[in-house]
Amino acid sequence: MTRTSPHTAGSASRGQPRATMKDVAALAKVGLSTVSRVVNGDNRVSDAKTAAVLQAIRELGFRRNDSARQLRVGATQSIGLVIENVIDPFFSHLTHAVENYSLERNTLLLSASSTRDPERTRRLVLEFCARRVDGLIVTPADTEETGYLQAEMDAGTPMVFVDRPPRGIEADTVLTGDRSGAARGVAHLIRHGHRRIACVTDRGQLHTAAQRLAGYRDALDAAAIRYDPELVYSATPSVENFRTPVARMLALDNPPTAVFTGNNRSTVAILRVMAGWDTRPALVGFDDFELADALHPGVTVVAQHPAEMGRAAAEQLFRRIGGDTGPPRHTILGTTLIPRGSGEIPPSRK
C-alpha cells in the first residue's frame, strides 16, 4: 500500500483518508490553527467553529497523520507504564496516579500488564519504545534477562523502575520499604504475645517477597525467636496453593498462633482459606486492600502507598525526560501500620 505525503491535498475516499488539515480548514472556513486545536482536543475554540471543523472532518474523512507529525516534531508526548497486573488493586492505584500526573502535563500514558511473564514484559517494553514513548515506568519481571532494558535505556529512553528493581541494572527506582515494613508488622504480632508466627508470601524469587521474608526474620531475630522453616511458605497466591500448607502448619504439635502475609493477594487468599474457621490465628498483612476494615475482625495491615509510589515514579521520569542526567535516584517510601483487630488477637490457649 502506498501512502501520499501528508502535505498532498486530495479528496477522501472511505477508509483511505487523504485530506489534509488545510482542506478541512478551507471547507470549515476557519484558520489552520483552529483545525489544529480541535484535532488536538484543545477546547479554546467556540462551539460553532468546533462544529464546523468536525463537520468538515466528517465530510472529508480526514485523519490526522500522527506518524508524519512524530517524524517532524520528534516527540510523541507519551510515556509507557508496564505493571504486573491491572486487576491487583496495588497496581491499579499506582497506574491511576501515574496517569493523572502525566495527563496534567499533557502527556498520554500507555499502560499494560505483564502478568509476570518475562517474555510479555520484554515485548511490551520494546513495543512501547518502538512507539517512541518519551520514557517508561516498569515493574520488571523477576528474571535475569534484562539486557533489553539496558539497551533501550542506552538508546535514549529514560526508565524508572517501580515496586522492584531490575536485576543488574543501575537505574532510578521507587520501592516500598519492604524489609523494614515487614519487620514492623511481625514485631507487632510479637508485641501481642506471639512467638510461633507463620509467614506466607508470594513466590520466593520475587524481590518484594524475598525482602519481606527477610524482614520477618529480622523481627524474629530481634526478639530472639528461632526461625522455623516449617512455618514459612511461598507460592503464587491462591486458595488452592495456600490451603494445604496452611492446614499442615496448623496441625503441627506446636502450631503458629499468628500469620504474617507478604502482599494483598496473599492476605486475601489466606482470608478465604480461613473462612468459616471457629478460631483463627492472628493476622497481619503486608499491603492494604479495600474492605480490610469492614471484615470481622478488621485486618491489620502494613500499608504501602501505591498512589504515592506512582506519583514519585512519574515525577522522577519527567525529571529525566526534562534532561536531568544526575546519578540514579533510589526512592523508598515508608509503610504505615494500621491496627484493625486481626493483628491484636492474643495467642489462643492450646
Add this chain to the structure above:
Amino acid sequence: MTRTSPHTAGSASRGQPRATMKDVAALAKVGLSTVSRVVNGDNRVSDAKTAAVLQAIRELGFRRNDSARQLRVGATQSIGLVIENVIDPFFSHLTHAVENYSLERNTLLLSASSTRDPERTRRLVLEFCARRVDGLIVTPADTEETGYLQAEMDAGTPMVFVDRPPRGIEADTVLTGDRSGAARGVAHLIRHGHRRIACVTDRGQLHTAAQRLAGYRDALDAAAIRYDPELVYSATPSVENFRTPVARMLALDNPPTAVFTGNNRSTVAILRVMAGWDTRPALVGFDDFELADALHPGVTVVAQHPAEMGRAAAEQLFRRIGGDTGPPRHTILGTTLIPRGSGEIPPSRK
C-alpha cells in the same frame, strides 16, 4: 529538529539515534531478519544471537524508527481502550480481558481512564485516534457531546462502546442487562418479605444508574408495591454522599427494611455507612466485588461479568478491524444472582 531518513546509515551519538538495522546486523554479524526478530520481541532467536544483537544495539544506540515503519505499513497494530476508572475493579477486570484478547492477536492495547470527565474522554479518544489505533473500545462519558466520536468513526476508526451506549450514535455496544438484572435483585428482596426497599445508585444521569433504577421500579410494579421517591437516592458513590440520606431514610416513620445498591462503588460505600450498626437492613448490590463473600453477612449481589464484557467488546472490535461492515451489533450480557446472606435477611420487627 531535522531527522535523517530511516534508510540512512550513520554512527550514533547519545540521544541522537541514527544507526539502522543494517548497521546493527553488520556489527552483530547476523542477518537483517534476526535483528528484526529481536527488535520485534520475537523469541525464535538463539540466546547467543540475541545477546550479540542487543550488544550491537547498545553500541550503536540504535532505536527502531516506528513512525517510519507506520508510514510504510499503514497500521500500528494497536487498539485503544478508554474506561471510566482503572481503580474500579469492574473496569480493571474488563481492561485485563481486553488486553489479553488483543495481545493474543499481536495487538498492543493502549488504555486510559476518563474519570467521568467528558473533556478528558474526548481528549483521550482523539489522542488515541491521532496515534492511529486500529480501533477503539470506549465507555462514553454521560454527556451529549459525542460528535467527535461520530467524526472519528466516519474517518475510519472502528469503535465498540462498552458498559454504556453513546448518546445519539448508532454503533456496536456491549452492555450488561442492567434493567432486568436490577429487577431480579429487587424481586429477590421482595421474595424475602420486604416491601419497603430503598434504592441507592450512582448519579442519575449515568445510563447504567438510570437503567438499574428503572429495573427497581419494574420489580416494585410487578409486586404492586407503591414507588416512594423518599426511598431513592442517587449521587456519586461515597460515604460522605450517602451517610445523611441513608440515615434520613431509616429515620422515616415507615423506614426501609432493605436496600438495593446500583453498582459496586455504591455497595462498598453503603457497607461503610452501615459499619458498626447493630441491625442492618437487608442488602442486594448490583455488581460483584472482591471479599463480598468474606463479609458477615456475605453480600448478595447481582453479578455482572466484566471480563466477558471486555472479551465480547474486543471480539466485536477485531471483527470490524477485519473488515466486517455489517449493521451495528448490540450485545447484552446477562447477570447472575449470588445469594450470600445479606439479601436473605427477613424484614426486622419494629
